[in-house]
Amino acid sequence: MAKLTENRFWRSLFRRPLPDSDLDRMLTMFSNFFLHILPAKVHRHSLKPGATWGLGVISFVLFLVLIVTGVLLMFFYVPSVERAYRDMKDLKYVVSYGVILRNMHRWAAHGMVAAVFLHMVRVFFTGSYKPPREFNWVLGILLWGITLLLSFTGYLLPWDQLAYWAITVGTSIASYPPWIGEKIRVLLLGGNIVGESALLRFYVLHVVFLPMVLMVLAAVHFWRVRKDGGIARPIALALHPVAGGGPTSAEATARFVPGPLKTYTLVELVRGTSPQVGIQAPEEEVPSWPHLTMRLLIVFELVLVVLTAVSFLFDAPLLEQANPVRPDNPAKAPWYFLGIQELVSYSALVGGVLVPAIALLGLMSIPYMDRDRSDQGIWFGSPAGKRAAWISFLLTVLVIPALLFLDSRFGVRQVAPGAPQFFTDLLNPASVLTTLMAVSSFLTWRATRSRRLGAMVLFTAFVSAYLVFTVIGTYFRGPNWVWVWPWQ
Amino acid sequence: MSESKKGGIFSRRGLLGIGWFSFIVSMVGPALANIRFLFPNVVYEPPSRVKLGKPEEYARGSATFVEDQRFYLFRDGEGFRAISAVCTHLRCTINSFGPADAEYGEPHAHCPCHGSVFAQKDGRVLKGPAPVALEIYEVGLAPDGRLVVDTARRVDAGFRFRV
Numbered sequence A: 001m002a003k004l005t006e007n008r009f010w011r012s013l014f015r016r017p018l019p020d021s022d023l024d025r026m027l028t029m030f031s032n033f034f035l036h037i038l039p040a041k042v043h044r045h046s047l048k049p050g051a052t053w054g055l056g057v058i059s060f061v062l063f064l065v066l067i068v069t070g071v072l073l074m075f076f077y078v079p080s081v082e083r084a085y086r087d088m089k090d091l092k093y094v095v096s097y098g099v100i101l102r103n104m105h106r107w108a109a110h111g112m113v114a115a116v117f118l119h120m121v122r123v124f125f126t127g128s129y130k131p132p133r134e135f136n137w138v139l140g141i142l143l144w145g146i147t148l149l150l151s152f153t154g155y156l157l158p159w160d161q162l163a164y165w166a167i168t169v170g171t172s173i174a175s176y177p178p179w180i181g182e183k184i185r186v187l188l189l190g191g192n193i194v195g196e197s198a199l200l201r202f203y204v205l206h207v208v209f210l211p212m213v214l215m216v217l218a219a220v221h222f223w224r225v226r227k228d229g230g231i232a233r234p235i236a237l238a239l240h241p242v243a244g245g246g247p248t249s250a251e252a253t254a255r256f257v258p259g260p261l262k263t264y265t266l267v268e269l270v271r272g273t274s275p276q277v278g279i280q281a282p283e284e285e286v287p288s289w290p291h292l293t294m295r296l297l298i299v300f301e302l303v304l305v306v307l308t309a310v311s312f313l314f315d316a317p318l319l320e321q322a323n324p325v326r327p328d329n330p331a332k333a334p335w336y337f338l339g340i341q342e343l344v345s346y347s348a349l350v351g352g353v354l355v356p357a358i359a360l361l362g363l364m365s366i367p368y369m370d371r372d373r374s375d376q377g378i379w380f381g382s383p384a385g386k387r388a389a390w391i392s393f394l395l396t397v398l399v400i401p402a403l404l405f406l407d408s409r410f411g412v413r414q415v416a417p418g419a420p421q422f423f424t425d426l427l428n429p430a431s432v433l434t435t436l437m438a439v440s441s442f443l444t445w446r447a448t449r450s451r452r453l454g455a456m457v458l459f460t461a462f463v464s465a466y467l468v469f470t471v472i473g474t475y476f477r478g479p480n481w482v483w484v485w486p487w488q
Numbered sequence B: 001m002s003e004s005k006k007g008g009i010f011s012r013r014g015l016l017g018i019g020w021f022s023f024i025v026s027m028v029g030p031a032l033a034n035i036r037f038l039f040p041n042v043v044y045e046p047p048s049r050v051k052l053g054k055p056e057e058y059a060r061g062s063a064t065f066v067e068d069q070r071f072y073l074f075r076d077g078e079g080f081r082a083i084s085a086v087c088t089h090l091r092c093t094i095n096s097f098g099p100a101d102a103e104y105g106e107p108h109a110h111c112p113c114h115g116s117v118f119a120q121k122d123g124r125v126l127k128g129p130a131p132v133a134l135e136i137y138e139v140g141l142a143p144d145g146r147l148v149v150d151t152a153r154r155v156d157a158g159f160r161f162r163v
């Protein structure tokens, strides 16, 4: 061992020996390129599992897995209409570990979609988007969008029935916006029909363009988490130390080396919530090595173990080879788009374009409307917040079936069969629900004078609606997209 | 520094203006060119005109599905007509037309993707999210006596090609 580490090369590589004091540990964090993305010290609140549930980290680990497995898959995949599907079969039957790699890639993609969404839910309900983190929330929404686009462009590549009809339907949705719609469709397809040029375009988007955008956005996202002084924590924690979770106060002080560890020569520039400044007392912090690094390693390992196990047990879906003549019946999108599929089954313009655009803009604007920091870092903010979330959830779950029932009885097409499309676009479950959500959020704000409660109602309704529509699309829609019971 | 305003053809402000202007042009120009680049000038796609069999090959009351162009060719007492099988909602292929039933009082077809229902008679939307009726294409006769359908030429629902 000593032979390995006590030579010039090793020392040139790591510069520092394995740290054995807290000062050394912090200096190691500070001087290592990869560890430098983490702070030298971290607040004990941030280490509690319940503060983040590790969801941002899980998203990132899954992204790393996707890059590694994706690059490997590229060696056996040719994006051509003739070969793509055959390559999938080859991966399954003739390439060593091909099926495992493909499974890992697909399940990690599903996992990432879920983890990113849950991460957003966690950030919202802990009120972690408030100043100065408003723009990081906006970046987060963009990251969520890119994650969904990556999944979408990804499942088009095998050129099976799912792929072909998803491109057909997806690019047709893109053609709905007035004036530019048809141009967008041609741009995406590289022509007027779904074929070779479309497959190539989606391939390039999937393997180069979107991952690059995601990496840049994620880098800025992480950087801002650091610059905002780590993750949000309750303001009151500065005065009252945390109980339970993380290392104890005694442990922390025992290890903590008092005194300044770094001297900024740029003191005039370093303002606001730089890692050292802010609302925390120094004794509430512990060195990131090992407290944070160990936890990261454990999360990394857990994600890998679960993902590998799932990939050995379950094969990634692959339908029949693409048949440009007939879609499957029913032709269902993956679960995370089934809500949208349900929405476009009322109106493509409203459900596929307007509502998603309004939802994205609405989500992005949340931190600019609700700026009160007093309850940041606290799950649901207050008992009133928790109540608002529950009421919003229950109402959404009840209102959607009611709207769908009304639509099937008294929908525009039933009442006035000849009415122009404009009226179906104006009055359908998706448009009515969106209006109801906006109005009830506004009324909550006016009635309680609390923007946080208004935001709580809006966001909870959004998440609940996403869930309800996903469940409906998954279990209650059968062939020809008619109503069925889940057990039929 | 204010002396430099004198002499010279350009003022400091003017020179800066030209500089920024050229910078913006040099950025926006290529960006627009790159967008234009992505729109193909040639596409290798099947033609919109398709030649079918001779009229006598299609029995009265028959319905023929033409796979490549995705339309149905109907022959009834009055003549031939071609009705698109591409759903006007999001371009899935609709199922075959079936007879009138309890829910719809006329022959109709379902789309498997989001549940639109279309009438066989004129392609009208009976139910679902499809915004407009199915397209109806012109049917004609080629010099060699075979039927031709051009999916780029649309006609209205009353159209029949009589032979």
Ligand code: HEM
Residues within 6 Å of the ligand: A052, A054, A055, A056, A057, A059, A060, A063, A116, A117, A119, A120, A123, A128, A129, A133, A136, A137, A138, A139, A140, A141, A143, A144, A147, A218, A221, A225, A230, A231, A232
């Ligand atoms: C590719 C997707 C994403 C990745 C890899 C990612 C990663 C991370 C990580 C590692 C953190 C540190 C805390 C934690 O682990 O929870 C974080 C914090 C944060 N994320 Fe994300 N994130 C993603 C998407 C999102 C989304 C969709 C949102 C919300 C719209 C969001 C908003 C935020 C905010 C506001 C913080 C600061 C939270 C705090 O201070 O408590 N991120 N993100």
Ligand code: FES
Residues within 6 Å of the ligand: B087, B088, B089, B090, B091, B092, B111, B112, B113, B114, B115, B116, B128, B129, B130
């Ligand atoms: S594509 Fe036919 S109903 Fe949507």
